[in-house]
Amino acid sequence: MAILEVNGLKVYFHTRNGVVKAVDDVSFSVDRGETLAIVGESGSGKSVTCYSLLDLLPKPPARIEGGTALFDGKDLLACSASEMRQHRCNDIAVIFQDPMTSLNPFLTIGEQLIEPLIYHPDRSQIQTRVEAKRTAVALLDEVGIIDSHARFDCYPHEFSGGMRQRVMIAMALITEPKLLICDEPTTALDVTIQAQILRLIKKLQETRNVAVIFISHDLGVVAGIADKVLVMCDGTIRETGGTDDLFYRTQNEYTKKLLAAIPEGAKTLPHRAKSDEILIEVTHLKTYFRNQLNTNNSEENRYIKAVDDVSLEIARGEILGLVGESGSGKSTLGRSILQLAPTTEGSVKFSGQTLTGLTAKQLVPWRRKMQMIFQDPYASLNPRMTVFETLSEPLLYHGIATWTTIASQVKQLMDDVGLSQAQLRKYPHEFSGGQRQRIAIGRAIATKPEFIIADEPVSALDVTIQAQILDLILELVERHNLTMMFISHDLSVVRYISDRVVIMNRGVIVEQGDTETLWAAPKEAYTKELLAAIPLADPAAERKRIANI
Amino acid sequence: MYRFAISRLLQAIPVLLMVITVTFFLVHSAPGGPFSADKAVPPEVIKALEEQYNLNQPVWQQYLNYLGDVLQGDFGPSFKYSGRTVNELIAAGLPITAELAFYAMLVALSVGITAGVGAAMRPNTMQDYLPMTGAMIGICMPSFLLGPLLVLIFGIHLDWLPVSGWGDIPGDKILPAITLGTGYAAYIARLSRGGMLEVLSQDYIRTARAKGLSERLIIIKHALRGGLIPVVAFLGPAFAGLLAGSFVVETIFQIPGLGRFYVQAAFNRDYTLILGMTIFLSTLIILFNLLSDMLAIWLNPKLRQEIRGTN
Numbered sequence: 061m062a063i064l065e066v067n068g069l070k071v072y073f074h075t076r077n078g079v080v081k082a083v084d085d086v087s088f089s090v091d092r093g094e095t096l097a098i099v100g101e102s103g104s105g106k107s108v109t110c111y112s113l114l115d116l117l118p119k120p121p122a123r124i125e126g127g128t129a130l131f132d133g134k135d136l137l138a139c140s141a142s143e144m145r146q147h148r149c150n151d152i153a154v155i156f157q158d159p160m161t162s163l164n165p166f167l168t169i170g171e172q173l174i175e176p177l178i179y180h181p182d183r184s185q186i187q188t189r190v191e192a193k194r195t196a197v198a199l200l201d202e203v204g205i206i207d208s209h210a211r212f213d214c215y216p217h218e219f220s221g222g223m224r225q226r227v228m229i230a231m232a233l234i235t236e237p238k239l240l241i242c243d244e245p246t247t248a249l250d251v252t253i254q255a256q257i258l259r260l261i262k263k264l265q266e267t268r269n270v271a272v273i274f275i276s277h278d279l280g281v282v283a284g285i286a287d288k289v290l291v292m293c294d295g296t297i298r299e300t301g302g303t304d305d306l307f308y309r310t311q312n313e314y315t316k317k318l319l320a321a322i323p324e325g326a327k328t329l330p331h332r333a334k335s336d337e338i339l340i341e342v343t344h345l346k347t348y349f350r351n352q353l354n355t356n357n358s359e360e361n362r363y364i365k366a367v368d369d370v371s372l373e374i375a376r377g378e379i380l381g382l383v384g385e386s387g388s389g390k391s392t393l394g395r396s397i398l399q400l401a402p403t404t405e406g407s408v409k410f411s412g413q414t415l416t417g418l419t420a421k422q423l424v425p426w427r428r429k430m431q432m433i434f435q436d437p438y439a440s441l442n443p444r445m446t447v448f449e450t451l452s453e454p455l456l457y458h459g460i461a462t463w464t465t466i467a468s469q470v471k472q473l474m475d476d477v478g479l480s481q482a483q484l485r486k487y488p489h490e491f492s493g494g495q496r497q498r499i500a501i502g503r504a505i506a507t508k509p510e511f512i513i514a515d516e517p518v519s520a521l522d523v524t525i526q527a528q529i530l531d532l533i534l535e536l537v538e539r540h541n542l543t544m545m546f547i548s549h550d551l552s553v554v555r556y557i558s559d560r561v562v563i564m565n566r567g568v569i570v571e572q573g574d575t576e577t578l579w580a581a582p583k584e585a586y587t588k589e590l591l592a593a594i595p596l597a598d599p600a601a602e603r604k605r606i607a608n609i
Numbered sequence: 610m611y612r613f614a615i616s617r618l619l620q621a622i623p624v625l626l627m628v629i630t631v632t633f634f635l636v637h638s639a640p641g642g643p644f645s646a647d648k649a650v651p652p653e654v655i656k657a658l659e660e661q662y663n664l665n666q667p668v669w670q671q672y673l674n675y676l677g678d679v680l681q682g683d684f685g686p687s688f689k690y691s692g693r694t695v696n697e698l699i700a701a702g703l704p705i706t707a708e709l710a711f712y713a714m715l716v717a718l719s720v721g722i723t724a725g726v727g728a729a730m731r732p733n734t735m736q737d738y739l740p741m742t743g744a745m746i747g748i749c750m751p752s753f754l755l756g757p758l759l760v761l762i763f764g765i766h767l768d769w770l771p772v773s774g775w776g777d778i779p780g781d782k783i784l785p786a787i788t789l790g791t792g793y794a795a796y797i798a799r800l801s802r803g804g805m806l807e808v809l810s811q812d813y814i815r816t817a818r819a820k821g822l823s824e825r826l827i828i829i830k831h832a833l834r835g836g837l838i839p840v841v842a843f844l845g846p847a848f849a850g851l852l853a854g855s856f857v858v859e860t861i862f863q864i865p866g867l868g869r870f871y872v873q874a875a876f877n878r879d880y881t882l883i884l885g886m887t888i889f890l891s892t893l894i895i896l897f898n899l900l901s902d903m904l905a906i907w908l909n910p911k912l913r914q915e916i917r918g919t920n
Contacts, residue, residue, distance in 0.1 A: 116815055149821030156819075161812040165911060166834040176820045215910040231820070 062089040063271050064113075064239055069127035069137075071105075071112045074120060082108040082122070084295040090239065090288075095265065095272040097286035097303075099279060099318070101522035102493075105295040106275045110241045112137070114152055115144050131239070145181045153232035155261075157244040159224035163216040169227050170196060170212035176235045199230045203260060221386065222253035226260070233264060240265070243275045250385035250549060255593040258285060259606070277523065279322060280595030283307060284602035291315045303599050321527040322597045323556035337411070339511060339543050340374040340397065345406035347389075347396045366392040368567035369406070374543055376411075376510075381558030381575065382547045383590070389567040390547050394513045397545070398430050399423055410511070428458045431504040435516035437496035441488040447474075447499055448484045454506045476539075477502040478532060494525035498532065505536060513545045518553060530557055551594050555579060563587050613916050614903065621895045628891045629679065629884070633672055636880050643688035643878045662688060675884070684885030689877045695885035698870055705775060706866035709785055709858070710851035716790030717847070721797025722840065728798070729805035729836070730828065740798060747795030756788040756861040773863040785862045789855060793847050797840055805836035838905055845901030849894035 071083040083105040090096045098106040111117050113129050113136050129136040131151060139147065156162040164172055174192035177185075187195070193212065200208035203226040216224055225245060232240060242261060246254035262285060265272050276282050282289060282303070289306045291299040291314065299312035310316050348363035366389045374380050384390040395401035397408050399415050407416045410426055418426070434440035441450060451470045455461035461469045471481050477498040488496055497517060504512055514533065518526040534557060537544055548554050554561060555575055562572040563586070571584045582588045596602045644650065644658050659665045663674065678685055684695035724740035731737055763784060764772035771781040808814065809832055817831045856868025867886070874882035906912045 114819060116819055118810075145821045145823065147821075148819055154816075154819045156812060156816060158812060162816045164813040164817070164831050166909070167831070172816075175817075175822060175826075179822055179826055181821060181823070215914075217911045217914075228816075231816075235821075 063092050063132060064273075065089040065128075065130045066109075066113070067128050067130075069109060069112065069129060070125040071108050071117070071122060072125050073122050081295050083112065086127075086292070086295075086297055088290055088297070088300065090271045090273060092238070092271050093265070093269040095274055095285055095287050097274045097276060097282040097289045098292060099276060099282055099289055100292035101277060101318075101524065103294075104292040106292050107243055108295075109292070110154070110243065110273060110275060113241075114148055114154065116154075142181065149176055149180055149182070149235055151237055152239045152241065153235060153237035155225075155228050155232045155240065155242045155245045158248050159221055159228050160248065162228060163224060165216055168213050168215055169219070170214075173199070173212075173227070173231050173234060176231075196230070196234060199234055200227070202264075203227075203230045203233075204256070205230070222249055222257065225249060225253075225257055229257070229260065229264070233268070236268070237270060239271045239273070241273045241275070244277070245274075246281065247276070247278070251551065251593045252385065252589060254281070254595075258595075261285070278595065279307075279319060279523075279597040280602065283597050283599040284595055284606050291318070307597070307599050317524060319597065321524040323527065323530065323552045324597070335376040335378075337376045338373050339376040339411050340372075340545075341409040342370060342372050342393075342397060343407050343409075345370045345393070345396060345408060346404040347392050347401055348404045365389075365567045367396055370564075370567075370569055371406075372562055372569065372572065374511075374545060376543050377541060378560060379537060379544045379546055379558050381554035381561040382545055382564060383549070383551060383554050383561060384564035385549060385590075387566075388564045390564050391515055393564065394432070394515055394545060394547050398432060398513060399426075400432075428454075428460075428507045429509050430511045430513070431507060431509040433497075433500055433504045433512060433514040433517045436520050437493055437500050438488075438520070440500055441496060441503075443488050446485050446487055447479075447491075450488075450499060451502055451506055454503060458507050460507060473502045473506055476505065476536065492525075493521050494529060497521060497525075497529050501529075501532065501536070505540060505542075508540070509542070511543045511545075513547065515547045516549065517546075519548065519550065526553070533557065551590060563590065610903065610906070610913075610916055613906070614899065617899050617902075621892075621899075624895065625888065625891060629676065629888055630672075632884055632887045633675065634668075636878075636883055637668055637671075639878065641878055643880060662686070675881075679888065684888070685881040687874075687879055687882050689874070689879045689882070695881050698882065699867065699885065699889055702865065702867035702870055705864060706852055706855050706859070706868060709775075709782070709789060709855055709864065709866060710848065712782060712786035713790035713793065713851050713855075714844075714848060716786050717793035717797050718840075720790070721794040722801050722837070724794075724798040725801030725803075725840075726805050726828065726833070726836070728802045729809060732806060737802075741802065744795040744798040747791045747798075750791065752788050752792065752857050753861065755791055756784070756858060759784050759788055760861075773861075775862070775864040775866075781862075785858050785864060788861070789851060789858045793851065796843065796847070800839045800843055801837055804839040805832060808832045808836040811835075834908060838908060841901055841905045841908065843901075844904070845897040845899070846894070848901075849890070849897045852893055853890045 066089065067087045069083055069086045070081070073080040073082050086105070086109055088096065098109065100106045108117065108122070112122070112124055124137055127137065131147065136144075136147060163169065170193065173196040174189065177187045177192040177195065178189060180186045197208050197212055200211065205211055205223060205226055211219075216227070219227065225248075229245075245261065246257050249257060258281065261272070264270075274282070274285055286303045289301065289303050290297060291306070291312065293314050298314045299306060299310070306315065307319070310319060345367055346365070346369055347367040348365055350363060368389070370393060372380075382390050382393065392401055396403050399408070399418070403416055407414050409415065410430065413426070415423065415426060445453075448470055451473050452461070452466050455466060455469055470484065474481050474484065479495065479498055479502070483491070488499070491499065501517070517533070518529050521529060530553065533544075536542065546554065546557055558575050560573065561575050561578050563570045563578075563584075565586055571578065571582065571587045578587070579591065582591055592605070596605060642664070644655050656665070663671060666674075675685065682696075684699070686694050687698060690698060724744065728737040728740050760772045763770045770784055771778040772784070774781045775785075776782070814827060814831060817827045822831075852867070854868075855866060856872050858864070859866045859868040860872070870882060871886045873879070874886060906916055
């Protein structure tokens with residue numbers, strides 16, 4: 061019997077610019093012990109659908125315009141505020157996407173865990189602090205928090221991302237809900253941590269027989285965890301069905317497009333004739349930061365060794381993939397190579413010229429030849445500059461263009477990155493995420509650089525957009541004969557784009573080699589663990605992979 | 610935290626030295642002196658007076674002498690209130706002004722936070738617009754207008770409250786406290802509204818809601834701590850401002866506090882009193898700023914730990 065049955069749900073946002081139909085006539089059902097995955101790109105309405113069930117949307121602007129959501133036969137959309145509190149406390153719990161912002165930084169995690177128990181709306185169910193703490197500590201043990209008794213009184217910032225997500229899961233389970241809504245629970249996490257968290261959710265679901273709604277944009281994750289899948293786009297359901305049916309007997313065009321966009325397998329473009337000229341040479345590079353949180357001033361702990369004795373070479377025309385989990389030092393290495401972060405020791409050479417130790421003024425001519433593309437196209441473009449201003453600034457600064465030639469040169473750049481020239485006078489907020497990343501790429505190639513570092517350039521983008529941007533990058537590298545260091549945590553993306561791969565962990569290089577060689581026969585245990593943790597967008601293969609861990 | 614406090618106090622020393630120096634030379638460079646009066650005074654009398662107060666010495670000599678005295682905590686004798694020292698005058702006025710400032714702060718905090726938090730809970734409704742319009746008026750309304758207005762309405766028209774004095778008639782502290790506190794209440798209302806709006810849009814408030822906590826508990830336990838940090842940061846400068854800026858209210862309501870000495874000292878060229886008051890109030894401003902910074906740090910567990918870590 062279905063524990064939740066949603067029929068004809070409509071949620072509209074009433075904004076100044078008109079009505080946005082965030083969810084339009086969506087129906088689905090979930091049984092006890094079943095996992096329903098809702099898949100879609102950003103703005104598809106998958107989160108709004110679930111938040112509207114628990115009345116968690118900001119109203120206004122959101123308004124539920126129609127439909128029913130029967131939970132155990134009672135309509136969630138029609139219940140009173142106090143009934144809703146009962147449902148939130150007893151029946152339905154949510155694991156939110158970002159464990160960094162979803163926990164209150166001012167309260168200890170213990171306090172946040174026991175709140176639903178000690179402030180329960182039903183007086184007969186209120187527990188004392190001591191009882192609640194006992195329950196909470198047991199649950200922290202269950203989700204894998206080591207030393208749970210002592211950690212009970214810690215604040216969220218004292219936990220890593222993966223640990224915080226475990227706390228979130230414990231918090232969701234503490235009231236023993238019948239339905240668990242997981243909103244992209246692993247998107248903010250590293251791939252090895254993601255594997256652990258997914259296993260944990262699966263295990264807890266089986267032992268407690270709860271129904272799960274799993275919201276995700278990652279078809280690989282969905283393939284392994286879901287019984288049923290719902291594909292959403294623009295607020296409507298595009299396709300729904302059993303996981304195997306959906307992946308192997310895809311009906312809908314949009315679903316096919318989603319599946320096709322997943323970067324899979326090796327680089328498709330032919331390997332370019334690799335030049336023998338070494339463009340970038342990094343020798344014994346060290347970048348240390350003073351440890352702010354250090355309580356004992358021992359020599360060992362005084363510095364955070366973000367990059368610790370790294371040596372590597374990049375040949376002209378090569379795309380080098382730099383892979384690592386968060387905190388591995390991959391971004392710092394990139395910034396150190398570009399002399400954007402102060403290096404502690406070692407040297408960086410750019411086509412024979414040592415860059416370390418040069419003054420800011422001496423670096424100016426080299427800066428033109430090295431550019432960077434940043435992760436977040438929403439944050440890295442100046443919101444008060446038009447596209448024209450953003451693109452013309454580096455050209456004028458480096459004296460590449462004059463006021464008479466600037467217009468045609470900027471238009472040329474717009475063509476290069478696939479943007480219409482009519483959009484020159486627009487501001488960043490008028491563009492979508494993918495278009496903004498195109499602008500950022502245009503800014504990076506404006507100075508005709510020889511070397512570009514792309515720091516997670518597609519991580520903030522949807523999978524279909526990601527595929528377009530990756531192809532654009534490959535095309536530009538080819539056309540302008542660029543050398544690139546491509547930093548990413550996403551192994552599939554790196555495999556798709558790189559000629560050679562460097563794997564980093566805790567500031568040091570673990571392994572490096574040609575992409576396909578490394579994929580076929582990883583030598584180091586850490587590399588093997590990383591590769592084994594990648595979810596596959598193929599239900600049978602993914603189930604086999606999970607069973608093998 | 611100790612090290613943080615000590616380093617901040619050490620930083621205050623050059624600031625205070627600058628204050629003393631600039632004020633000293635400014636006061637002495639202003640035309641006229643403490644004994645130049647409307648009536649003609651025989652030159653030999655002035656000369657004797659100047660000799661008595663060491664005003665016949667070169668200015669730099671006076672400066673060094675004064676600095677030496679201040680370091681020992683002695684602000685010297687007042688030139689106009691003969692027979693009384695500046696220390697005595699401050700000691701006499703401070704308790705009254707501090708009491709007035711304390712009541713004004715109570716008014717400001719209770720009214721300001723209630724209005725601000727209430728507005729943030731229902732933004733862009735009447736519950737938001739009404740108090741915020743009030744706050745705007747409160748910020749615009751100078752106390753020399755608000756004071757007499759309150760006196761007219763509550764003192765004379767309705768005859769509910771006494772119109773002047775301090776501690777003589779029951780209730781005579783109410784109108785001054787409201788007059789002085791209103792502007793600050795308005796600022797605090799706007800600060801707490803902004804802070805609360807910011808916090809209430811955070812993900813962790815949504816988490817608290819999803820847990821089934823009551824709206825009241827969410828506000829009090831989850832939102833207030835973060836939302837009132839801007840108010841806490843404002844408390845230090847506000848309290849110092851209340852102490853230093855009370856002279857208008859003290860004049861309106863005939864309150865024998867510090868403010869009146871300050872203004873009269875400036876008119877009278879009472880060098881030592883101006884200097885003493887300025888140094889004293891600067892010290893208070895520095896201290897209160899430090900206190901409110903420490904409170905803001907203490908309220909944030911992450912900052913608290915970082916400060917502890919650097920010690």
